Amino acid sequence: MNVLRIALKEMKIVREVRMLVFMLATPVLLILILGTALSSAFNGSTAIGDIRVLYHDSGTEPALTEQWQAFTQEAQRSSGMLFEQAKEGMNGQQEVRNNRYTGYVEIDGNGINYEGNSRNSIENGIVQGMLSAFTDQYRLSAAAAKIDPEYESKPFIAEDGGRRGYVLEASIQGARQPGSLDYFSIAVTTMIILYSALTAGGLIDSERKRNTAQRLLASPVTKAEIFAGKILGTLAINAVFVIIVVLISKYMFNAYWGENPIMVFLVLFTEILFALSLGLGISYVLKGNAAGAVIMVIIQLAAFFGGGYTPVASTTGFMREAATYSPLHWSNEALLQLIYSSNGSAAMQAMMLNVGFSVLLLAIAMISMRRREGL
Template identity: 45%
Template sequence: MNIFNIAVKEIKRDFRDVKTLIFMLATPLVLMLVLGTALSGAFSASIKVENVKVLFESPNDPEFSRAFDPFITAAKKSGISFIKAKDKEEGKKAVRLGRYDGYMEASPDGIRLYLNGSNSINGSILEGMLASFAGKYNLAHEIAKNVPEKAETVFASDIKQDYIEETSLVPKKQQGSMDYYAMAETTMIALYGAMSASSLILSERARKTGDRLIASPVRKIEIFAGKILGNIVINTLCITLVILFSIMVFKANWGNHLGIVFLVLLSEIIFAVSLGMGVSYLFKGNPAAKVTIMLFVQLASFFGGAYFKIEGAQGIFKFITDLSPLTWVNHALTKIIYANDLPAAIPAAALNLGAALVLVLIAVISMHRREGL
């Protein structure tokens, strides 16, 4: 009962701390709005191809022209312009200077393509298009030798042109910028719970109420447990409000397994509160504890992808990002939301709760060694 009463007291006191409450609610929502809107282009699943310019020279061959002219017309509709070169060397120089995306040289030996290398996407598109054209042209040329009347069917418009079709396994579940930042900022603010947790005991010492608590008929472990429970509850309420707001206002996608998502976030909150308590006891009440926790939270947020999405990290950078609690929590949530991979919650929750247990043990041992709180 004492634990419950202390927890209720902590919750009431936190609700009266309007500044901290506004920070916990407004910070993630503002970051969601700003980053989710500003970086929406970085999460686009499609690439628009336009204003691709290619110089070309072709042999004076009527057969080649009959095949290539319709190809040029079709390419122009897709934003790719083929321009006949006046001079070979000047054309290649213009490509090197970046005025054109490529230079195509057609001869009886085949097609050669020179690219400027500044845009790998445009270069890959041109290579694929011309490889497809060359394959069809060679096929038509061979057919014309044996069955001339069938040669035109190779370039017939009703024949399928898309040899490679990209299809998402779950086409409707593409993570947008608002979806990502709703998740990332929520996990970030959950970790900020360590800041308030570090003040749970320090505030009692600062107000000179610690000795009175010790003198009361309440055991130290009950005070400790009640304060942790109260802080976990208030942080959980804040996270719940942030999630609900992101769903209703920003239309963020939290998937079909909100209960599992919530449990993973709850494990992170427990870790954050334990981190705050553990570090505050390790520093024996020194104000440097809050600075240390703030530094850790900021670095964990940065390397955990709270401000920009981190993909394809390698070497030492990957090692650092993997140390961030946000990394393993965000990875687990992404798998749960977009792949329905519910077992992904287990490693993330286990890491959070395992680290929390170690930190709580450190705090409890340190507390028993002290005369007061």
């Protein structure tokens, strides 16, 4: 009962409107600012110019000519590429050098020869990829016709009219990737949670500064009850704030938090426990302002290396290696794996790390408390 009374006392911070607004407005504004300012890191795009391909068909291979015509018509219809047949007396290579065309295709008895414009590397790469796919298809159709001549009259791929082809095309839907607001909704939430270590570091120290520590010890309350009550109350109020921040980011910014909210919140709650334990543990090892300074340094380093300000996936070398030791990285990586890959093992690993370090840090704080005469 005493534990609950102390916990409720710690939760009365909700009556301070200014503090409430600050704790909610800070993460929401950070998500909006970082998600907007760094959107190019997630949604980068490259402008592609018009793709015009000049070709000359000698007509020596009727089967190749037939499939080439079908290929160019489909390419023009689906991708907007323009294939133009070279006119009499036109020098295809010279036209490409003069930058009038992306590339030049020569079709004769020896097959297909392509010369691309090196000044348009992206467009040239697209054409090369499509021509490579076409030639592979033609080789397959030629090999199939040798096995059974019936394949010569069949389309390579099934047509809309219902004729069945002898090749079945299938596409695989790529996994969903986080956008800037999606990523920073996760990163800012976990970073703000880590800042609660500063509040936890002052839980006991505030009682000493207000000269209420002796009054607490004189009351019929044990040190363990005081310790447990303060942790429980702070844990509860931080959990409420985290839930609100997640809901705001989800419904205001359309951030994607996945289809398993229970596991998501479990990861976040274990991080809250870790942050509180970190603050309490350091506050008992160090005293006064030194504890707050050390906690702030740890938070800033964890945020910098753990992906609080920029995605860890875009870093290399020392930065990438240092990220593995950041407690913020554990939670961020676990949430990204859980939300976008349905990888529950990463979430379990992060929760075990958070709880394991929490037990260790709380044990240090409790041992230090017992050795002291006061709180």
